[in-house]
Amino acid sequence: MTSANPETRASHEPRRILAMGGGGFTMPEQDHSDALDRLVLELTGKEVPRVCFLPTASGDPREHVTRFHERFGQWPCEPSILSLFHLGRDRIDPIEHILAQDALYVGGGSMRNMLAIWREHGIDDAMRTAWERGIVLAGLSAGAMCWFEGGVSMSGGQPEVVHGIGLLPGSLTVHRDGEPERFPVYQEAVATGRLPVGFAADDCSAVVYHGTRLAECVASRPGARVMRIQPNGNGGVVEIEQKVRQLPHATGARVALERAAEDSWAVSEMRALRAGRHRWD
């Protein structure tokens, strides 16, 4: 995979993070494009990147694993899954596996659970090492906010401030348009200084970081926005809309073909088998 956009590659700074407000293969109803997923691979700068999906935050559900293989199986890459619920079955050393990748793709779900489980396995430290080595860190929702100092998560049932692992300065809130109940909690947290200045990202939008600097905002759907949120000094916030680059829909036709094929029992059966090594007991 080569990157068409010079913004997504920079020379000496190897650290890359792609944090999505929502979208990608786990949210097909909101995101009809595969552009954000493709960008994960492009950011690696590799011809055939190794990309590993971590569905920890949602408890490693089978359908996410299947969808990951469906999406990434069509591209030149080496896709794999890291299930922290099945380390014994998969015979994987999680840290070793993480550090052998070109990109790590972290799914959404409960940020609180994900970070607690990561800590138990030492994954949080491995993520920092991976990032410093130039392994692309990507993800949506919980898998996007986790890279920042904090965000607003539904992990406890109601929207609340949750701290991340803090590779990136500032904060992030996600699904600004799709789950609007988070946003007021975020605005309040930034206004009072509970969370540092940051971004509110719509579904299908994402922020791309080179090192700890924002390189650009991107979107896989027209109209998806990213807002910068900062305190206004009077107990409220200022919202500044960010410039967003629309990602091209190059493989739209292929996606339509895939959708049509999904009706076929044989195809879905084959896919289930392909993903079947991650089945539950």
Next chain:
Amino acid sequence: MELRPRQIVAFGGGGFSMEWGNTLLDDFVVGLTAAERPKVCFLPTASGDADHYVVRFYRAFSSDCCEPSHISLFRRETGVGDPRAHLLAQDVIYVGGGSLVSLLGTWRAHGIDEILREAWEAGVILCGGSAGALCWFDSALSGFHEGPERQIEGLGLLPSSCAVHYTEEKGRREGFLEAIADGMPAGYGVGDSAALHFVGTELAEVVASRPKASASFVSRTRDGVVVERELGVRYLGVSALEELDDATPIAA
């Protein structure tokens, strides 16, 4: 209200998730409650709240005989709003199997570890198999789900150690004997279909859903010798001898 004793039933393997059709262990636990329609809450955390596991729970604990519920810690925005109030109102809390490490991490992140201790002290019966059995002990030997076997600190309600699938899974017994030799607290090696019933922190008895199920107590003497003592097991079904004596066949 009468003070209820603290009770834990730890399966070495078995119950609805492993022995579909054999309800002896699950029936035993439900029978320990005094309730006519006991409230049973399932915690599928160790499986990552796997949907199919939750569905199987509701099939096994149907609303005909009890009041079933579950709490998903991965989808807190749905279902039970106040886990503490809900858990304390139960007769039985049933913990599913899976990854012990992920189970404990997730529980601690939500304060469920403290709530379970409270529930236990209030007389809510705690039970479960595999990870759902190991979690109650001071230390546990994990295996299958965690990569290489290692010693894991559990909730510590029971001041001993535990290993599950003791004789059925390769390496479990050997690993346990070795860990006890290396200084892990003395404890129980529990086989599939066997269950330890604790009243307070004392083992009351070992029950089983199959006649051949076994359990052992493993300890280390002062001079470092590991002693493994097989425990008496009460089979909960009708034994072959009883069946011979009985003129009318018992429904399976």
